[in-house]
Amino acid sequence: SQQGEEDPQALSIQEGENATMNCSYKTSINNLQWYRQNSGRGLVHLILIRSNEREKHSGRLRVTLDTSKKSSSLLITASRAADTASYFCATASRGGSEKLVFGKGTKLTVNP
Amino acid sequence: DGGITQSPKYLFRKEGQNVTLSCEQNLNHDAMYWYRQDPGQGLRLIYYSQIVNDFQKGDIAEGYSVSREKKESFPLTVTSAQKNPTAFYLCASSIGGQTMNTEAFFGQGTRLTVV
Numbered sequence: 001s002q003q004g005e006e007d008p009q010a011l012s013i014q015e016g017e018n019a020t021m022n023c024s025y026k027t028s029i030n031n032l033q034w035y036r037q038n039s040g041r042g043l044v045h046l047i048l049i050r051s052n053e054r055e056k057h058s059g060r061l062r063v064t065l066d067t068s069k070k071s072s073s074l075l076i077t078a079s080r081a082a083d084t085a086s087y088f089c090a091t092a093s094r095g096g097s098e099k100l101v102f103g104k105g106t107k108l109t110v111n112p
Numbered sequence: 113d114g115g116i117t118q119s120p121k122y123l124f125r126k127e128g129q130n131v132t133l134s135c136e137q138n139l140n141h142d143a144m145y146w147y148r149q150d151p152g153q154g155l156r157l158i159y160y161s162q163i164v165n166d167f168q169k170g171d172i173a174e175g176y177s178v179s180r181e182k183k184e185s186f187p188l189t190v191t192s193a194q195k196n197p198t199a200f201y202l203c204a205s206s207i208g209g210q211t212m213n214t215e216a217f218f219g220q221g222t223r224l225t226v227v
Contacts, residue, residue, distance in 0.1 A: 033215060033216075035216075040200075040221070041221065042218035042220045042221050043155075043202065043204075045215040045217070050213055099170065102154050102155035104152065
């Protein structure tokens with residue numbers, strides 16, 4: 001079963017624009033994480049937001065979490081061609097499970 | 113040079129064969145994970161291990177087996193019972209399980225193809 005569902009499935013923007021990706025999930029969580037994957041490579045961790053946090057920043061990344069709506073968003077500001085990748089949200093459910101469950105991802109293309 | 117290493121990068125398997133994918137980490141992490149990635153389906157959890165000599169099934173464990181005899185190593189065997197094994201396999205590790213709010217570190221993946 002996949003806990004997180006990203007939206008949109010694909011996003012194409014011009015360099016310099018902002019990119020927003022959304023993630024919805026179903027159960028109560030300990031944390032929600034965002035990862036990036038370049039084509040054919042492993043995933044790289046971007047940011048972790050805990051269930052008691054509402055917003056976190058890291059460089060050009062801004063993540064929000066709304067536990068009442070069971071949703072999160074990842075904003076990449078001033079995008080660059082090098083940001084072209086797939087972005088995944090992953091959730092760690094509350095209740096003792098040690099699993100990290102991933103969504104299907106958003107494929108972002110930043111055109112120069 | 114710390115990290116998580118998967119080998120081989122590409123693997124070809126004949127029908128009916130078992131193959132083993134290697135995953136080694138020198139990060140001193142307790143938790144390790146195996147995921148399968150198919151186009152358009154994201155990552156699906158096969159097995160995970162929170163500590164040496166212990167592991168749990170994920171969502172798609174059928175046709176796979178693992179062992180965790182050493183902290184550093186978490187090999188995945190794709191058995192002949194796995195009917196559609198062609199996929200990209202990713203191994204990950206983290207300091208602890210997810211109740212500890214820890215990020216996962218991924219290897220570069222093994223692409224398995226059945227020929």
